[in-house]
Amino acid sequence: MAVDHQKRGEFKLARYTGPLCRICRREGEKLFLKGDRCYTEKCAIDRRKYPPGQHGQGYRKLSDYGIQLREKQRVRKTYGLLERQFRRYFEEAERRKGITGEVLLQLLERRLDNIVYRMGFASNRRQARQFVNHGHFLVNGKKITLPTYEVKGGDVIEVAESGKNIHEITDSVVKAVHRGIPAWVEVDSENMRGKVLHIPSREEIQLPVKEQLIVELYSK
Secondary structure, three states: OHHHHOOHHHHOOOOOOOOHHHHHHHHOOOOOOOHHHHHOOOOHHHHOOOOOOOOOOOOOOOOHHHHHHHHHHHHHHHHOOOHHHHHHHHHHHHHOOOOHHHHHHHHHHOEHHHHHHHOOOOOOHHHHHHHHHOOOEEEOOEEOOOOOOEOOOOOEEEEOHHHOOOHHHHHHHHHHHHHOOOOOEEEEOOOOEEEEOOOOOHHHOOOOOOHHHHHHHHOO
């Protein structure tokens, strides 16, 4: 995949210093950016189900373009990508066989940081990205420090020795039960190891978005 071979610095998470819950409120749904907090009554979007800001509670009708843009922003922020990164994933999805919107989501799900999160080794994707960057995960026995690494069906992901005593990782493994593990991966929590059984179908990707709107947006 072309995006895996770009300069590493370009793939660092955009520096957003504001409240993460504000992003979820802006997009109108939980993006699970704060991990376990999102599953409790402390979740901001459960308490304030309207966009942030002075006019957040006012009615605003979006144009077709606005609806498409919000859908794209929702997916981009869920995976923590810069606009340039997201656009490259879309272009790669267009080049590959299959339905572009579905392929796009599959490419995003196959990122190593997302797999680490999906397997329960991190409470959110931001944390997973940090762990991968620091070399705390192995893919098929080899240390991989690129969060963008494209995982394939059959790959085995495990916590490296350097990460087995990190409290955040061990705590996340314990709490992963209530978050749920996707059916397309299997996890051996005791040995802190997981396997990607197959590439997820659209039905298996737990993301409530209409990806066709993103295709329409970029096709203009």
